[in-house]
Amino acid sequence: MPILYGTEPSFYTRKAWAAMRLLGLPVDDRLKTLAVKAEVEAAVGGYHRFPVVCCEEGDWIVDSTDIGLELSRRHPARSLRPDDPALDWLMLVAEDWLDEWFLRACLAWRPVDAATRAWVARAGALNVLGHPAGADSPAGLEEKVARIADATERFFVMAGEVNGVVAQSRQQVLAQLEASLAALETILSATPFLAGTRPSLADASLWGYLEAGLLWEPAAKAHVAPRYPAIVAFHGRLKALADAGGDPLGQWDDLATVSRRLEPLLGGDALGFHAFQRANAQALADGTKRLAIDGVDVPARGFTEKSRRKIAAAHAALDAADRDRLMAAVGGWPLVRAYADLPEGE
Incomplete structure (x- = not known):
């Protein structure tokens, strides 16, 4: 049985769990505790983030996106990737928008609201000591829980700063969240999942933000x-559906339908993500490695640009007919053109 190591407050751990269950895989869902930290990180070359998966074959996969993509490759009958290559590419963009931009909106409370920060940090501290969130502190370990929780709170503040989520930007972040949720509410009022009656990796990503954040944190x-x-x-x-192992399987909608559905999220400026992505790429290219989000100075994110380039490579690998269909449907969207390494406005 595959083993998933992570924590309850981790958006990406819950995304990976959802992806694995939707693929019909049994999951040994384990906390990455202090007791196993060194062993797990040694197995993945020192990678210290969440989640990581030890597969039945004995190999390991890190990063929630890579977990979903690789396990979809190994289990094609239940793949989270649409059969249509053009639609599949569009859903890669949707998943990246969620992981790289919706993330910021979902941090509207954790880094800047003291009560939320303390509540989530305590959950994380209990997790690394091997106990579920909400548990009473183990006898004699309250001081250790408090010490770990304090360090976790500092990490949340730092994560907020990296994403431009600080006290002076709180209202802009909340506005970004409301715009994102309003678009998603409209989409999900009309369809079970983002691309039809069958969930994609983007759906697993969205679910992770809800399960470990927006529908978990009390405020x-x-x-x-x-x-x-x-x-x-x-x-x-x-x-x-995840609890049922992905049954029933469902169907993907066609490219034209899904592109119309997702335009409120990914069209135009993609709710601010296109401007950020462009500024981020420029800051990395010119060596300044700094940019501003809502007036907050933040470091440029190399991983964001790495993800964009991977999706650009996937676009280049499409055959001409699929590329033409894709661009006929969404080629006017600035974000799509950025992901496809195409000039704007052509």
């Missing part, structure tokens, strides 16, 4: 749950 849940019923229903629907 975030109190804000989101009453306002966005279709998103809440999506969360429950995907969880039920």
Whole structure:
């Protein structure tokens, strides 16, 4: 049985769990505790983030996107990637938008709201000591829980700073969140999943942000749950399907339908992501390695540009007919042109 190592507050751990279950895989869902940290990290070349998976074959996969993509390759009958290469490419862009930009909106509470930060940090501290979130502190370990929680709170503040989520930008981040959720609410009011009745890796990503963030953190849940019923229903629907091992399988919609559906998220400026992505690439290219988000100075993100280049390579690998169909559907979107390494406005 594949072993998934992670923590409950990790968006990407819950994404990986959802992806694995939707693929019909049994999952030994384990906390990455202090007791196993050194052993796990040695097995993955020192990689210290969450999640990591030890596969039945004995090899390891790191990074939630790579976990979903590689396990889809190994289990093609239940793949989270659409059969149509053009639609598959568009869903890679959607998944990257979620992982690289919706992430920021989902940090609207954790780094800047003291009560949320303390609550989530305590959950993380309990996890690394081998206990579930919400558990009472193990006897004699309250001081250790408090010490780890304090370090975790500092990490959350730093994560907020890296993503431009600080006190002075809170209102802009909340505005980004509301715009994103409003678009997703409209989409999910009309379809079970983003690309039809069959979930994609992008759906697993969205679910991870809900499961470990917006519908888990108390303040975030109190804000989101009453306002966005279709998103809440999506969360429950995907969880039920994951619990059932991905049955029934469902179907993908066609490229034209999905592109019209996703245009509120990925068209135009993609709710600010296109401008950020362009500034990020420029900051890396010119060596300044700094840019501003909502007036907050942040470091450029090499991983964001690496992800864009991987998707650009996937676009270049499409055959001419698929590329033509794709660009006929979404070629006017600036974000798509950036991912495809094409000049804007052509």
